[in-house]
Amino acid sequence: MAAERRSVYRHAFTTRMAHWLWAACLFFLLLSGLQIFTAHPTLYIGNQSGFSFNNSVFSIGAFYQGSEMKGILSFGGMQFDTTGWLGAVEEQGRLVAKTFPGWLTIPSYRDLATGRVVHFFFAWLLVATLLLWFVASVFNRHISRDLVPRGDDFRSLGQDVVDHARLNFHKRSSYGPLQKMTYFGVLFVAMPLMVATGLTMSPGMNAALPFLADLFGGRQTARTLHFVIMLFLVGFFAIHIIMVLLSGPISSLRAMITGWSSVEQEKP
Known part of the structure; x- marks a missing residue:
């Protein structure tokens, strides 16, 4: 053909x-x-959310490890280091607590x-x-x-x-x-x-x-x-x-x- x-x-x-x-x-x-x-x-299952409920399934945040800021993604009980691109992003040469970089x-x-x-x-x-x-x-x-x-x-x-x-x-x-x-x-x-x-x-x-x-x-x-x-x-x-x-x-x-x-x- x-x-x-x-x-x-x-x-x-x-x-x-x-x-x-x-x-x-x-x-x-x-x-x-x-x-x-x-x-x-943070994402939840159900009608309600907050610190008094244990129904979160996903979250993006930042915490300090000593004097160093770290970004962290939590999903289903697992945690992933996302420093630099989620949770703790770089702005003007330093890390700041921010869920997403500004361009996103x-x-x-x-x-x-x-x-x-x-x-x-x-x-x-x-x-x-x-x-x-x-x-x-x-x-x-x-x-x-x-x-x-x-x-x-x-x-x-x-x-x-x-x-x-x-x-x-x-x-x-x-x-x-x-x-x-x-x-x-x-x-x-x-x-x-x-x-x-x-x-x-x-x-x-x-x-x-x-x-x-x-x-x-x-x-x-x-x-x-x-x-x-x-x-x-x-x-x-x-x-x-x-x-x-x-x-x-x-x-x-x-x-x-x-x-x-x-x-x-x-x-x-």
């Missing part, structure tokens, strides 16, 4: 617009979220109020973009045609994983099994959970929708899940960028800017 190339209109305008808006929203949500987390860098938060200095304003603005922008994308994708059949995994996708998943591991990428007019399942998981599982756990942490939403706290096992559990989903999305973003670079960044960028993509067309 000889492979030829042809151009297809792969991404609708609403898909491309949503893609870039999501990228911007998630960037600002991550950095402002870390600013908010700095105010109390918005604002770069400690300012919870501004971090919350930035976070909530981009959170609602993300929700609005998700809703608009969903409505448009139902009407243009992007969801049913491109994102919902089918029987053939599950049967071909193993080979598709092997092909990706071997960096053997196929430029097709439709998403492969691994792409479909990953995008479906991000758009219909991770992002809705991120929004729902974020709403659960709001006292106002607790009053309006009290079942949310029960659904996630308490406000503190929702906060922990929110943090875990954030880590998952950061991991997805990192892998996504690596795959784009390995499979041809110019072609991928052109497709996500213009909608047109060059794909393989097999013929005898």
Whole structure:
């Protein structure tokens, strides 16, 4: 079989617009979220938190070992030295007690109020973009045609994983099994959970929708899940960028800017 190339209109305008808006929203949500987390860098399970409860599962902090400051990350009973990059970070040539370095938060200095304003603005922008994308994708059949995994996708998943591991990428007019399942998981599982756990942490939403706290096992559990989903999305973003670079960044960028993509067309 000889492979030829042809151009297809792969991404609708609403898909491309949503893609870039999501990228911007998630960037600002991550950095402002870390600013908010700095105010109390400990995660718990349940409804309550504090010194009188033994329900913390993760924390970042600093302590003194003699006259030397040390950063420490605690997770599940284990402790890791993070001096210099978490808990105790270097600023102007000396270590200071700070959860994250300044380049990793918005604002770069400690300012919870501004971090919350930035976070909530981009959170609602993300929700609005998700809703608009969903409505448009139902009407243009992007969801049913491109994102919902089918029987053939599950049967071909193993080979598709092997092909990706071997960096053997196929430029097709439709998403492969691994792409479909990953995008479906991000758009219909991770992002809705991120929004729902974020709403659960709001006292106002607790009053309006009290079942949310029960659904996630308490406000503190929702906060922990929110943090875990954030880590998952950061991991997805990192892998996504690596795959784009390995499979041809110019072609991928052109497709996500213009909608047109060059794909393989097999013929005898």
